[in-house]
Amino acid sequence: MKIYKICFIGASGHWGYLTQGMTSLSNTEFTAFAPSFENENLTTLQNLEIHGQKGKFYQNYLEMLDSERPDIVSITPRYDLIAPITLEAIKRGIHIIAEKPLAFSLEQLDEIKEAVQKAGIRLGIMMGIRYEPAFFTAKKMVAAGRIGEPLLIWAQKSYRWGTRPEWYKKRATYGSTINWVGIHALDWARWVSGLEFREIAAHHANLAHPDFGECQDIATVQAKLSNGALAVFNFDYLRPAQAKTHGDDRLRIAGTKGVLEVIGRENRLYIIDEQGEHENEPLLTPPDFIADFLNELEGKGPALISMADAYKITEIAIKATMAADRQQRVWL
Amino acid sequence: MKIYKICFIGASGHWGYLTQGMTSLSNTEFTAFAPSFENENLTTLQNLEIHGQKGKFYQNYLEMLDSERPDIVSITPRYDLIAPITLEAIKRGIHIIAEKPLAFSLEQLDEIKEAVQKAGIRLGIMMGIRYEPAFFTAKKMVAAGRIGEPLLIWAQKSYRWGTRPEWYKKRATYGSTINWVGIHALDWARWVSGLEFREIAAHHANLAHPDFGECQDIATVQAKLSNGALAVFNFDYLRPAQAKTHGDDRLRIAGTKGVLEVIGRENRLYIIDEQGEHENEPLLTPPDFIADFLNELEGKGPALISMADAYKITEIAIKATMAADRQQRVWL
Numbered sequence: 218m219k220i221y222k223i224c225f226i227g228a229s230g231h232w233g234y235l236t237q238g239m240t241s242l243s244n245t246e247f248t249a250f251a252p253s254f255e256n257e258n259l260t261t262l263q264n265l266e267i268h269g270q271k272g273k274f275y276q277n278y279l280e281m282l283d284s285e286r287p288d289i290v291s292i293t294p295r296y297d298l299i300a301p302i303t304l305e306a307i308k309r310g311i312h313i314i315a316e317k318p319l320a321f322s323l324e325q326l327d328e329i330k331e332a333v334q335k336a337g338i339r340l341g342i343m344m345g346i347r348y349e350p351a352f353f354t355a356k357k358m359v360a361a362g363r364i365g366e367p368l369l370i371w372a373q374k375s376y377r378w379g380t381r382p383e384w385y386k387k388r389a390t391y392g393s394t395i396n397w398v399g400i401h402a403l404d405w406a407r408w409v410s411g412l413e414f415r416e417i418a419a420h421h422a423n424l425a426h427p428d429f430g431e432c433q434d435i436a437t438v439q440a441k442l443s444n445g446a447l448a449v450f451n452f453d454y455l456r457p458a459q460a461k462t463h464g465d466d467r468l469r470i471a472g473t474k475g476v477l478e479v480i481g482r483e484n485r486l487y488i489i490d491e492q493g494e495h496e497n498e499p500l501l502t503p504p505d506f507i508a509d510f511l512n513e514l515e516g517k518g519p520a521l522i523s524m525a526d527a528y529k530i531t532e533i534a535i536k537a538t539m540a541a542d543r544q545q546r547v548w549l
Numbered sequence: 550m551k552i553y554k555i556c557f558i559g560a561s562g563h564w565g566y567l568t569q570g571m572t573s574l575s576n577t578e579f580t581a582f583a584p585s586f587e588n589e590n591l592t593t594l595q596n597l598e599i600h601g602q603k604g605k606f607y608q609n610y611l612e613m614l615d616s617e618r619p620d621i622v623s624i625t626p627r628y629d630l631i632a633p634i635t636l637e638a639i640k641r642g643i644h645i646i647a648e649k650p651l652a653f654s655l656e657q658l659d660e661i662k663e664a665v666q667k668a669g670i671r672l673g674i675m676m677g678i679r680y681e682p683a684f685f686t687a688k689k690m691v692a693a694g695r696i697g698e699p700l701l702i703w704a705q706k707s708y709r710w711g712t713r714p715e716w717y718k719k720r721a722t723y724g725s726t727i728n729w730v731g732i733h734a735l736d737w738a739r740w741v742s743g744l745e746f747r748e749i750a751a752h753h754a755n756l757a758h759p760d761f762g763e764c765q766d767i768a769t770v771q772a773k774l775s776n777g778a779l780a781v782f783n784f785d786y787l788r789p790a791q792a793k794t795h796g797d798d799r800l801r802i803a804g805t806k807g808v809l810e811v812i813g814r815e816n817r818l819y820i821i822d823e824q825g826e827h828e829n830e831p832l833l834t835p836p837d838f839i840a841d842f843l844n845e846l847e848g849k850g851p852a853l854i855s856m857a858d859a860y861k862i863t864e865i866a867i868k869a870t871m872a873a874d875r876q877q878r879v880w881l
Binding site: 366368369371373375418420421422424425434435436437438439441444445446447448449450451453455456457459460461465469471472473474475476489490491492493494 | 698700701703705707750752753754756757766767768769770771773776777778779780781782783785787788789791792793797801803804805806807808821822823824825826
């Protein structure tokens with residue numbers, strides 16, 4: 218049995234998608250971790266122990282990659298560093314699971330695509346919500362024709378503001394809320410419906426957190442999809458601290474034969490089909506995030522998130538951000 | 550005590566908003582009714598009896614207005630006839646409660662405004678959902694500062710298709726789904742938040758009812774509001790026949806201090822504020838639609854829907870329809 222050596226760069230994102238599964242997988246090994254920038258808070262990774270093993274700390278991630286020669290690297294850095302660190306890992310022929318968006322610009326994204334093709338590695342993206350039972354089941358239901366052809370989509374991301382790092386204050390390091398938060402909802406819309414984005418208009422603004430003026434706390438997206446279907450999205454950091462859950466993820470798709478709705482905070486799927494209303498549709502069990510990725514590496518079938526998906530959803534988020542910045546529609 | 554003589558023109562809309570209250574009001578009298586166009590189905594009005602009194606049938610509504618000289622006329626005709634019939638009633642100095650939108654074009658709307666000013670009558674509009682407890686309470690909660698300043702709005706209208714009259718097949722007689730259905734959600738957004746629309750983009754299409762090709766069964770609206778707040782809306786006729794309720798009205802407003810959500814089909818108000826989550830906020834009792842209108846006529850204070858509201862929401866719906874038709878943003 219091949220043992221996959223896994224290293225971690227940065228602790229600013231969802232590295233937990235990997236470690237959660239690793240604790241019950243005997244073919245993975247937590248070997249090392251490094252910060253993505255000086256003084257990044259790595260307490261969580263420092264305290265992490267998997268199968269009784271702690272990771273080795275490196276100050277410099279390039280040194281870590283060169284010394285450890287991992288099979289897979291988890292890249293969850295300050296968001297502007299996702300692309301440059303990803304490029305370094307690709308050069309070294311290491312498989313990657315990176316935070317989203319893969320890049321802040323279309324040029325960076327093209328550079329990554331080209332480099333991946335040359336290196337022949339598998340690049341994964343942390344669209345982890347696809348692995349939540351309600352969303353996973355929604356995808357299966359739509360694919361099975363339960364709601365007919367999808368025609369109208371609404372999706373929401375709403376988060377508590379909580380405490381955000383200093384580098385959320387600058388777009389140069391943060392990017393945009395459409396890129397960091399909204400991208401999930403854009404991904405569900407596309408993945409669950411099976412439709413492609415064709416035209417996007419968007420708005421974003423910071424109205425409630427003046428100290429973080431360049432970090433948008435509200436955003437909306439309006440889109441036309443490949444079959445003529447329409448979609449709207451709203452994203453915010455306005456969820457009160459007193460709310461029971463950090464987030465309030467929602468997805469609603471109305472089709473020719475029915476309507477489905479995912480209420481993420483309740484892990485609930487609500488379907489109205491030709492048989493009537495189903496307030497609590499039984500949920501399927503999705504695969505584990507990292508196990509699914511390893512399966513594909515071993516030729517046992519495609520993971521839920523293809524490399525094409527990772528590229529496309531990054532492109533969509535970048536273009537939606539452009540649409541908001543320029544106040545112009547963009548086409549795909 | 551003054552007795553208000555009330556006549557009805559047409560049975561193609563929500564005349565029930567009046568008759569519901571009239572059954573328990575001793576100062577109203579159901580005197581007569583007439584069709585708005587040849588062969589309009591008036592069975593419901595023919596069978597209607599209020600305080601043991603049936604209305605007199607007229608074939609011609611002008612003859613009815615001239616003979617009966619009602620105090621108030623309910624105008625719920627084929628939608629293209631709302632404006633011309635309203636103009637006829639205004640000319641005769643009769644108070645009006647008309648279906649929405651008041652007009653299909655801005656020119657028609659201006660004509661109505663001018664005529665009303667000359668005649669000095671009160672023109673009401675059938676934004677009856679304002680009188681539903683959950684929406685009414687939402688308005689009061691926001692006005693009381695429960696969620697702070699409103700910054701992000703989402704609202705939905707979703708209806709069963711059911712059986713629609715032949716004249717839904719032509720835009721000339723139907724208008725648009727933004728005008729007929731979406732207008733409610735646009736009204737809640739504005740009324741509950743207390744904000745004004747500034748910029749609108751929209752889409753609409755018919756993808757599921759080819760026999761009714763000119764009646765849009767999906768539509769979306771994206772807007773910027775007066776304080777910089779953002780809003781998105783989705784409207785559809787895709788609600789399955791098997792759903793428990795005809796409609797699924799939703800409104801969500803996220804503010805600086807909290808989030809509220811109206812789930813219309815459950816008459817439920819869900820609030821998260823600085824005290825935590827309230828899944829079932831106690832609802833206030835709104836006034837009765839027609840009693841509220843009569844109160845204003847008698848100088849006992851303003852009704853929930855002002856005449857300015859009736860004009861403004863018609864303007865917003867007309868402009869949103871234009872935005873969808875022309876695929877261009879419109880400003881207000």
